[in-house]
Amino acid sequence: MAESMKGLRRSHRCTEVSNKLIGETVTVMGWVQKSRNKGGIIFVDVRDRSGLLQVIFEEGDVGSEGFAKAERLRSEFVIAVVGKVEARSGAINENLKTGDIEIRAKDIRILSEADTPPFPIEEESKTKEELRLKYRYLDLRRPDLxxxxxxxxxxxxxxxxxxxxxxxxxxxxxxxxxxxxxxxxxxxxxxxxxxxxxxxxxxxxxxxxxxxxxxxxxxxxxxxxxxxxxxxxxxxxxxxxxxxxxxxxxxxxxxxxxxxxxxxxxxxxxxxxxxxxxxxxxTYTEAMDRFGSDKPDIRFGMELKDVSDVVKNCGFSVFTGALEKGGSVRGINANGQADMPRKKIDALVEYAKDFGAKGLAYLAVNEDGTFKSSFAKFMTEEELGALVSAMEAKAGDLLLFAADEDDVVFAVLGNLRLEIARNLELLKKDEYKxxxxxxxxxxxxxxxxxxxxxxxxxxxxxxxxxxxxxxxxxxxxxxxxxxxxxxxxxxxxxxxxxxxxxxxxxxxxxxxxxxxxxxxxxxxxxxxxxxxxxxxxxxxxxxxxxxxxxxxxxxxxxxxxxxxxxxxxxxxxxxxxxxxxxxxxxxxxxxxxxx
Incomplete structure (x- = not known):
């Protein structure tokens, strides 16, 4: 049965209780995170929006009725506890703000009982999002949210x-x-x-x-x-x-x-x-030219290079055909990725198609100075050398090219540089640019x-x-x-x-x-x-x-x-x-x- 709060007033949120209050009596209220009955002593983690606090129940402190209440506690019961702040009797929990203290309960009231929730109330939940959103009021109890x-x-x-x-x-x-x-x-x-x-x-x-x-x-x-x-x-x-x-x-x-x-x-x-x-x-123009996006991520390089002038007279019809139609040829340099497996390059080609590309030309500069390329046979050594130079490439680099109308080229390479950065884990969330x-x-x-x-x-x-x-x-x-x-x-x-x-x-x-x-x-x-x-x-x-x-x-x-x-x-x-x-x-x- 749920009990009344009559006569009780919360004195502190859970993590407002600290070692500065050792010896004082406090009143905390919240949800039961978990309860552990060790036989004669019950450990309960109480949770509110501020965090967790450990409460211990012994029959000599709360009486037989209070101890019986503590024995009934289950996850998500809502309780009020009056008790004395003590230094933690067991090992200090360095991961908790209140890890060096605990409350020795003198009184407990069960303000509300709870059914077993459909998923654990815990940080970094692995529960499917659809289920969590259906029970959003429970999901919102999770500390990370x-x-x-x-x-x-x-x-x-x-x-x-x-x-x-x-x-x-x-x-x-x-x-x-x-x-x-x-x-x-x-x-x-x-x-x-x-x-x-x-x-x-x-x-x-x-x-x-x-x-x-x-x-x-x-x-x-x-x-x-x-x-x-x-x-x-x-x-x-x-x-x-x-x-x-x-x-x-x-x-x-x-x-x-x-x-x-x-x-x-x-x-x-x-x-x-x-x-x-x-x-x-x-400026917008500079952002598009350098990053292929009007909202560029500048946490990493891999900027676009316009190589239209370098390839305008080459023998590769994909490049020259795009230029004849008023488009451009641009590329990005994935530094150090020349040994990327063909399977991954093919996956990048398919990814590029999602943004309008008909294909994707690539050229890997091997460590010995030779090239591995999808189009090298259509160009002379001098033309390839000029292209590599224009891309500021060195041994070990992978060059990826798009040739089409400017808006397609920007969309393809702008998104491709982000996809490569994701794959290479270059996007650090603790960096703010x-x-x-x-x-x-x-x-x-x-x-x-x-x-x-x-x-x-x-x-x-x-x-x-x-x-x-x-x-x-x-x-x-x-x-x-x-x-x-x-x-x-x-x-x-x-x-x-x-x-x-x-x-x-x-x-x-x-x-x-x-x-x-x-x-x-x-x-x-x-x-x-x-x-x-x-x-x-x-x-x-x-x-x-x-x-x-x-x-x-x-x-x-x-x-x-x-x-x-x-x-x-x-x-x-x-x-x-x-x-x-x-x-x-x-x-x-x-x-x-x-x-």
Missing amino acids: QKNLILRSKVANLTRQFLSEEGFLEIETPMLTKSTPEGARDYLVPSRVHPGNFYALPQSPQLFKQLLMCSGYDRYFQIVKCFRDEDLRADRQPEFTQIDMELSFVDVDDVLEVNERLLHKMFKESIGIDIELPIQRM FLWVTEFPLLEYSKEEQRYTAKHHPFTMPMEEDLELLNTNPGKVRAKAYDIVLNGTEIGGGSVRIYQSDVQEKMFEVLGFSKEAAYERFGFLLNAFKYGVPPHAGLAYGLDRLVMLMTKEDSIRDVIAFPKVKDASCLMTDAPNVVDDKQLTELGIAIDVEQ
């Missing part, structure tokens, strides 16, 4: 503290807003009061935070839920959390400077990592829609020196946009916003919107801009991704209390699910779904 969520809370608090001290105001923006389908799919919410009309859940507070700048609030921030109806990956969820901010009367350098100091505080005070400032900057990527393309061309679309969003400011190109060559226009990248993961991004009406109208024109269509979608923002709008810029971090990297996890599910799985469902609550016909009738909705 609790540490993750405690760190997440600390990061959020540090962010609030820093931004408040920097003059930012925390202002909430609406969750029910208008659908502006320019990007990912919206989650829609039907309106009962306005039949046939829908709200959208926000993909970001973008338009509202720009309106706040129009309203004169100068510096805004919010830790906010956002929603996108898109396919999930390890670092994607249908609902996610942003650290969102916007600043007035600023340019790129101002935004980057304040955010570098925010990151420095966040990492120093939460995980003890001292970020070197200023953070390295790299930050990078600002700047000057993104303003636009990208959609072959499907036969028009330009915004690389970030339609309110991103072009680089002033590229404004004329909006009329003549829109694809070459650079944006005053920036991403913050950590270890090959984009953790945040933002831009300077357009605030001049003529530039905004031109942007909509290039995107294929008529003036009427632009006002239909964004009229409330464009109308606000008629009444005096300051230059402004902003940035938003993905809090989930950020904490995932800080905790060295592989998935954001491990830093979110109640995450969804890949099909955007919740295994614990069985959401999404059907609703009553009465609710649908009130909303004027009929369901027409093929079973």
